[in-house]
Amino acid sequence: xxxxxxLSTRKGLFSAxxxxxxxxxxxxxxxxxxxxxxTLVDPRDGAWYAALDHGHFGAKLHRSRDRxxxxxxxGVPAYPTPPEGHVGKDFLGRExxxxxxxxxxxxxxxxxxxxxxxxxxxxxxxxxxxxxxDTWQMVKSLWEMPERRKWAGGGAEAPGIHSICVxxxxxxxxxxxxxxxxxxxxxDRGQTWAAFTRGMRADYAPPELVEAxxxxxxxxxVQCPGAPDTWWIxxxxxxxxxxxxxxxxxxxxxxxxxxxxxxxxxxPKEPETAWFIPAxxxxxxxxxxxxxxxxxxxxxxxxxxxxxxxxxxxxxYDLVYRHALDLxxxxxRLAFGSTTGSVWISENQGDDWxxxxxxxxxxHAVSFA
Amino acid sequence: xxxxxxxxxxxxxxxxxxxxxxxxxVQESLEAAFALYxxxxxxxxxxxxxxxxxxxxxxxxxxxxxRHGLSDPVTEAGEIFVxxxxxxx
Numbered sequence: 001x002x003x004x005x006x007l008s009t010r011k012g013l014f015s016a017x018x019x020x021x022x023x024x025x026x027x028x029x030x031x032x033x034x035x036x037x038x039t040l041v042d043p044r045d046g047a048w049y050a051a052l053d054h055g056h057f058g059a060k061l062h063r064s065r066d067r068x069x070x071x072x073x074x075g076v077p078a079y080p081t082p083p084e085g086h087v088g089k090d091f092l093g094r095e096x097x098x099x100x101x102x103x104x105x106x107x108x109x110x111x112x113x114x115x116x117x118x119x120x121x122x123x124x125x126x127x128x129x130x131x132x133x134d135t136w137q138m139v140k141s142l143w144e145m146p147e148r149r150k151w152a153g154g155g156a157e158a159p160g161i162h163s164i165c166v167x168x169x170x171x172x173x174x175x176x177x178x179x180x181x182x183x184x185x186x187x188d189r190g191q192t193w194a195a196f197t198r199g200m201r202a203d204y205a206p207p208e209l210v211e212a213x214x215x216x217x218x219x220x221x222v223q224c225p226g227a228p229d230t231w232w233i234x235x236x237x238x239x240x241x242x243x244x245x246x247x248x249x250x251x252x253x254x255x256x257x258x259x260x261x262x263x264x265x266x267x268p269k270e271p272e273t274a275w276f277i278p279a280x281x282x283x284x285x286x287x288x289x290x291x292x293x294x295x296x297x298x299x300x301x302x303x304x305x306x307x308x309x310x311x312x313x314x315x316x317y318d319l320v321y322r323h324a325l326d327l328x329x330x331x332x333r334l335a336f337g338s339t340t341g342s343v344w345i346s347e348n349q350g351d352d353w354x355x356x357x358x359x360x361x362x363x364h365a366v367s368f369a
Numbered sequence: 370x371x372x373x374x375x376x377x378x379x380x381x382x383x384x385x386x387x388x389x390x391x392x393x394x395v396q397e398s399l400e401a402a403f404a405l406y407x408x409x410x411x412x413x414x415x416x417x418x419x420x421x422x423x424x425x426x427x428x429x430x431x432x433x434x435x436r437h438g439l440s441d442p443v444t445e446a447g448e449i450f451v452x453x454x455x456x457x458x
Contacts, residue, residue, distance in 0.1 A: 056423040056453045057382065057412040073408065078416035099415045 002328040002368035004067075005335050006048070007343060008036040011361035013050050015068055015369075016343075024345050024356050030068055038323060040106035041369040044114060048369065049133060051103035059100050059121075063133055067369070076100060077119055077127035077136040080143075090159070091152050096123050102156070105323075107164035110171040118174065120161025124151050126176055128190070139190040142176070147195070150214035151181030154236070162322055163221040168228050175246060177233065180217035185246060199249035203237045204282075219262045220322040222274075230271030234264040234322070236282060241301055243271075252301035257288035263325035263336070272300035275327065275350060277320045277336060286317045292342075294334070294350050310353030311344060318342050323365035337363025371447040373402040375409065378453055385409045395426060396439035398449055413451055425454040 003018040012032040018024050031052060037059075040049040048064040050071065062071040079098040082088070088096045101122040109116030117129045119136065126139040142148060151159035159181050167173035172189035175196065182197045195213035202215040209215045217236035223246075224230040231242040231249075238259045239252040252259070260281030267273035276295040280288050287293065292311040295304045312318075318338030325336040334350050337343040341360035344353045374387040385406040392398030396418075403410040415421055420436040427433070427450045433441040443449060 054382070054412070056421065057379065058415065058421055060382075060411070076411065081417055099417065 001330050001332055004369040005326075005343075005345070005356075006039045006041065006068075006367045006369050007337055007357075007360065007363055008039045008050070008323075008365035008367075009337075009341070009361040009363050010035055012036060013039060013068075014357075014360060016356055022347060022354055024354065026357060028068060030064075030071060031062075036364065038103050038106055038365045039367045040108070040117075041367050042108045042117075043329070044108055044111055045132075047132065049106055049117075051106065053102050059102050061103065061133055074133045075129070075135050077121060077125060077138060079125060080138060080140070088149060091150075094153075096149075096158060100125070101158060102160070104156075104160040104162045105164045105176075107166055109166055110168065113171045116171070118164045118166065120164050120176060122156055122160035123158035124148060124161060124178060124181065126161055126164075126190070139186075141186075141190055142184065142193055145184075145193055147214055148181070150212075151178055152214075154178075154180035154217045163218065165221060165223040165231075167223070168225050175221070175223065175231075177218040177221035179219060180215070180236070182213035182216040183218060183221060183233070183246065184213075196246040197249070198247065199242075199251070200233075200235065200240055201237070201251070220264050222264055222266045224266045224268070224271035226269035227271035230266070232264050232266050232274045234261050234276055236260070239264075239276065239301065243300075252297075255295065255301075255304055256306065257291075257293070260285075261320070262322040263320055265325055265327040265334070267327070267331040268329060269331060270298070273298045273331075273349075274301075275325065275334060276304075277325060279319060285319050287319075290315050290317060292316045292318050292338075292344075294336070294346075294353075296350050307346075307350040307353075309351065310346075310355070312342075321364055324363050326366045326368050328368040333368065335366050335368065337366045339363070370445065371398050371443045371449055373398055373449045374451070375413070376450075376452040379409065379412055379451075383409045383412055392443055394439065395428060395433055395435075395441045395443060395449060398443050398447075399439060399451075423454050424451065426451050 005016040007014040013030045013036040035053045038051040052060045105120035107118045119127045127136040163177035165175040175185040184193045197213040205215040218233045229245045233240040240249040258278035294307045334346040339362045343356040370389040375385045390401035
């Protein structure tokens, strides 16, 4: 089980370590003062990757091969030059820039694909690297896909790829989820793409676009590693599950206290077990009744348990971003961090929680290492 | 030869002390400076060679006009200053 936790925050990358049963402590910080948007721990070789968003100076990527003791700045993706006379605007009339704004997802290839990394970015770019991030190339088929122009800024000022699922059975089959722009899957490592949103609905869209792939706003998508026909999505207006390899999606309804939220994680071997962090939709985005809770289903969404032992149950307004909930590789330990700098850890699948931190900067992402 | 100085805030990420370089335009001068400090390029310019949105360049105290082509002229004794376009408190 993972004894190390990485916390990507607005003001640095903090790490925590388990000292004993139920005893975790913060122990180090890298990039103190800098905006760390995301971290990837590569299970193939143990490398850590940290995506930084420097604002004025742009998005950068750093790699550590010694578990954070030292970091090396590596390459970043580059968008192509727009064709002459190109006009690309979103539904609000805003120009979609052809330049790297932010990393929003990082995913390793399979063990059989050493060195292969995938990166999803704002605005709506997908890139791969075959040399552990030293150099990158854009998946132009997705960027040039006509439907891509219908993607819209959902969770950020531009559309972004926040989830990348590399199929554990076939590393050339890759799924991406976009806020907001639906779910797209390639079977041929990025040469062609198809929408996989059948069964989803977007209740915020005009009536004729409710079922359109590009209208869908998945907040986070995961595929069960041990049962890869099962997928889960925390969507803007609900929770959806697929048991036929993303071909069709079924909405999970009547989830208390709310079906709204951002993150979802699925157990690595038990596809019917998944965790969510509910919040009041979407105009408020705070925990219901000021209580921080975690929802867990063990039966594919037929029922949910609302877990709260050890979590604040009053006057708490922590929001949890889509990458800020993680589950360790054995499916036993959970951790999540909030916009108000709190971090909680569970060692028993969410039954009980302990507080790791209460005063960190806003937490963007959480990763077991 | 023109001088190029980068904001102190950049030094935290990339060491790029002031330098004197050959160049008749901002673009030529920066290219020469980036030859000395290659890592600094991506902090100042985007992937298309344009000045990053929240960055500014002054030549002899005057902000440049061409943020994309960086074609503003620089004299032999010109002073180029690369800075963050600070806003807020």
